[in-house]
Amino acid sequence: MIKSTKRVTAAVPRTDYRSTLSGTDVLEIFYDVYETEDLRAVPEVNIVFLHGTGMTKSIWEWYVKYFHKQIQANPEKYQYKLGKLIAVDQVNHGDSCVANEGKLGSIFHWIDGSKDIIKICDVELNPPKQNSFNVLIGHSMGGHQALGCGILSPNLFQLIITMEPVVKMLNPPSPKKITLLSNNYFNAISNMVQDTFATRDEYEEFMRKRSFWRNSDKTILDTFCDAELIKRGSKFHTKTSKEQHLIGYMCLHPYAYWLIDNLKWIESPVICYVGGKSKWCPPENYQLLQDTIPHYKRIQIDNVDHLMNIENPNVIGPMLLGHITKKLQSASVDELHNNRDQFEPLYKELVATRVVNKPKSKL
Template sequence: MLFTLETKQVKAHPTRATGSTLVAKDAEDLTIVYNKYKSNRPRSKSQLCFNLVFCHGTGFNKSVWNYLIKVLYQISQSGDAPWHLDTVIAMDAIGHGDSSLANEGKLGGVYMWDDGAKDVNDIIKHEIATTGDMENNFETRTVIIGHSMGGFIALYAAFLEPALFDAVVAIEPVIYRTNETEARFNKSFKKLIGLMMDAFDTEQDARDYFEKYSFTKRFQPDVLQDYIADEIYKTKNEEGNNVYKTKCSKVSQVRTYLSSFLSIPKGMLALPSIRVPVFHVVGGDANWNARESVEWIRSAIRPDMLAGATNIEKGQHLVNSEQPDEVIKIINDALVKRDQDFKSTLSTIPEIGLKGDRKTLRDQQYNSLLNLDLDNVYGFDTKKHSPFDTSVKKANSKL
């Protein structure tokens, strides 16, 4: 095996949006379940080590990434990659996968996506504190990758705590809305609700739903089977008969979709303030996000932070599961670029350039600070970028 795999759990972030739980006190006792992959091979001394964090979209689970993770480990250990893949985390968001089962009977009608970003950051900090894995330092870098809602979560996690991350790969992120796009979504969503199913009489009925009728039928076969294996579970109904259900219930899907209306405005405001490199990936033929969202997102991100902008030919919104090999290539290219870029900037970091000499570092940094030479104060970002109208306008009022 290229790696070990362990399913773990940690407490979700305890401070959550109003309505997140049926009983307010339960917000302090929610659980997040995640898969942790760990390389079985050491890196060479010349290689920069990468950790990856994967965040899924609405209705999916942590195992939708399993195929991509396996291939990325193969690339890492083939000898052809300049980077080394160490630790990988793939989480089940609240109301999804095993996190849904762990919190059964507690969740309310709201799931703020920015709370999901806080959950991701808490997982990373838990791993750092308990195992020493997932560090983002001079030798090991952490890249967060997300699709759809997970793309929002990845971007917002980096906005909240940039020190935890080296870069973001956002695949078809849902992080743009207007009154018009919301109206269009509401019109089509009623039909989508009617097509959702979460309970079946037999396991074959459940498999047939995903393999033949749901939009998952276009998934690459390995991705689909990994997803189904982690999503369907056997239980009993109220009459005591065996039934097969999806871990992400119909209610959970509706909760997550509709909560986007509350969450997306926060993400739109956060984009210009993200201070880690962002790779923005969309399907060339995708239409879940509004067409104008692509240009808006890429212009909202600060130009020096937009590390890549890729349109996958013929790709749809679920491109990460339908064309995973193309997405793997993009992730690999992003890691190669980050490997090169980070190594090239190491000497510009005062701690590295001055070999950790505290007195020299203090004198250099404090003198620059006192002389208001902020360009030479490490970490003081003086570049400005705001795509929003910040002018003050007088509101018409009747006296």
């Protein structure tokens, strides 16, 4: 398996003028692409992974390796192969945050993240290959952005899997419809986020004992800690700055209202994993998704919390693989990019369907 780290120009302009410090700033977005060689004549599945607030592309490496190992070990069971597996650092996270230093403003409109994903896919997954199939997997804020991709580019992903997607939170009312956090809540979050450390030991101690990620699977946390560390002068830092991390929490509203309003337009099937132990999203969040997304399936997973993707990969990994396998079994010719249409009969059908033998005024 070959891993390449690449970058593209992020979507320009950003949706809010305060997203960059200068109106002429252009952000960059970093992502990892994992590719394997598999010569079987079977459908090819590309997968894009979107992290939640504070996390980075590195947390998905466990899944990439797991998927690869399972498929390689069971070619009879998995009648498909992996194409490109792409894990992205949002513009204000990880490697992207480092590259965009001095440009990032005080607003992060989550849907700009969806637009960035579409730009990456334009480079990596287009033109689509025959017999290929694209899956989008997003956790928390990344789940929100995955749904945004489903709205903005309806046929880009043939399956969207969200884990604890944050869409509707029970925010206190505010005249400007902005997210309001109580002091207590904000302070509690702030204490779980630090970005500067005197020593590497201090960094490791904080990340493993006091950060949001302290209950992570050891392999995932090891990878994350290694990838997220940067040394500047004598100090150790997380690549994602504390301010940009906290901006994520403060910028759900008013921007999420656009997503909420557009969920009904999502055409891809959406599977939603909900943590049985999680209290991060209120039940109203999942009720909204259930009520508005046309092809929606909720999967409740007992004994996992909001951070199921980093805390319980042994539960989540097999589920993801199972859902991808199942969807592929019923994929249509269109979804696999195998259609080869003839124009004339389609045009005749269009006219036959849309031109009717009645005067307009009487219809």
